[in-house]
Amino acid sequence: MSTSRLRRVTVLVLDGAKPLDVGIPAQVFTNRASMPYEVRVCGARAGLVTGGDGLSYHVADGLEAVEWADLVFVPGYRQPDREDPPEAVLAALVAAHRRGARLAAISTGAFALAATGLLDGRRATTHWHYTRALAAKYPLVRVDENVLFVDEGTVLTSAGAASGIDLCLHVLRGDLGVAASNHAARRLVAAPYRSGGQAQYVPRSLREPVGERFAATREWALHRLDEPLSVPLLARHAAVSPRTFSRRFVEDTGYTPMQWVMRARLDLARELLERSEQSVEQIATVVGLGTGANLRQHFQQILGTSPAEYRRTFTRGE
Template identity: 70%
Template sequence: MRRHRVVVLVLDGAQPLDVGIPAQTFQARDELPYDVLMCGVDPGVVRSGEGMAYLVEHGVEALAHADTVIVPGYRDPVRDVDPRALDALRAAHARGARIAAICTGVFAVAAAGLLDGRRATTHWRHASDLARLHPEVEVDGAVLFIDEGDVLTSAGVASGIDLCLHLIRADYGVRMSNVAARRLVAAPYRSGGQSQYVPRSLPEALGDRFAATREWALERLSEPLTIADLARHASVSPRTLSRRFVDDTGYTPLQWLLRARVDLARELLERTDFGIDQVAADVGLGTGANLRLHFHRILGTSPAEYRRIFA
């Protein structure tokens, strides 16, 4: 079986877990036909983002021999990336190498122009910065990873494992990816379209025009709230509320209510042993079937699976 060379480009401020995930996932053990090589822009010491440092033996010239290049996340991703790294990424991609980014590593890949006109993801905290700095990229900050064929991106930390296992699955099939997953004691497969589990949104984080109304609604999610109810509390017309609510939150009032109910359901699944039907009733979604439907649409998983992971 042909061996596949993975080169991990360790940039200044690289996060330790993001560097360690590909280094360990692609280790040439247990039948895995990979060789992993770590490089920096220059050989030598590369500063970490967590008070650590890496000693890499190779510079960016190593990318010229890579089948896959992985760019781990790094601190302060809005800063400029060394032009030599960007040139090396472009050259590797033009030569046919597959480029993958973990977490904020996507900022370097985007700066190299390899994501223009493509979908990409990153850790949900950094999605707005990525969209602002690279408007030519279609940013989706809600999913675990995105496979665009020759360029792949993932959300933060643990989703880097999902991305690496996905690469093994694409290269050598399910059996080989399961070998790697067992070694990592990791879930063998999580769909890239599964949602990142972001913290519950508080009203203050969404704008202050209707913050008091959102706070009021959050305390009454079990009730059958309508747009008219929200407008009455905010002392505006339903039409004005709908228009300005989108400006504040990015969602219509009913979309925001639905997500708030699913968020509350997540909390109840984590900290209580209530049945699914009871959780659905307590958050204003009526039935367990309704909760499962909206849970899957928004989070890409089921209430039972969410509870199994996070309870």
């Protein structure tokens, strides 16, 4: 990217675009003296674009703004798994990438990048609600459901909504350095760098009827998380062999029995961190992980953050 001129940023607004996703890059890379960027907002064509959440956008530029850009943001849009963007949009993105522009998707904007084929064989992420749909529709994409954003060099993707701020600040750090990124974060009243991934934001779901075969056994286990639980013990409750139990449990839930137990324990730990003043050591005992060190290890491995950081983020009233 040339340093002799302003860096060119285009925000490509597709039908059903989410307002927050559109606004984040437009505001982070704002046209101001302290920021060496020029920002344009465009659509598949100039004029009115029907957005999501009851809003519409009047954009001054069409796809010529994608041709002009050094960095193209694709904000998330509604129902991305149902229909691909117009062929002209996909072709413009491919052409921009071919001439060296970076492409960055926020939330479900990843579906548009995946439709171009540019994510094939690469890591990518999207909003946690759509990670499975993205993986199913584009099996060549290596979907990572736990991270806030993924930087693959010339293509970048981020998780839902506010993680677009994390992605934009990451781009600023690479372009202008840490000081400029921190200055932008202060202006946005945002954390300069958030630890962890989006797994920590996924709501508790283990009580939902993801499979009826062993629902009673799962419910039984949820009331005994502080006790030693094993596959033979769970299989005995379900009145089947351990081998049959393990195979069918994966079919029902997508997890092995012990993976499910661990996530159930971490879900309970998350609730206790949010709603109680118990120490990490006390919570580790309550959820069956024994020690605070054990809880911290599994919290980091699965949720990508620490219990203390999680508590600071989610404790109500702080």
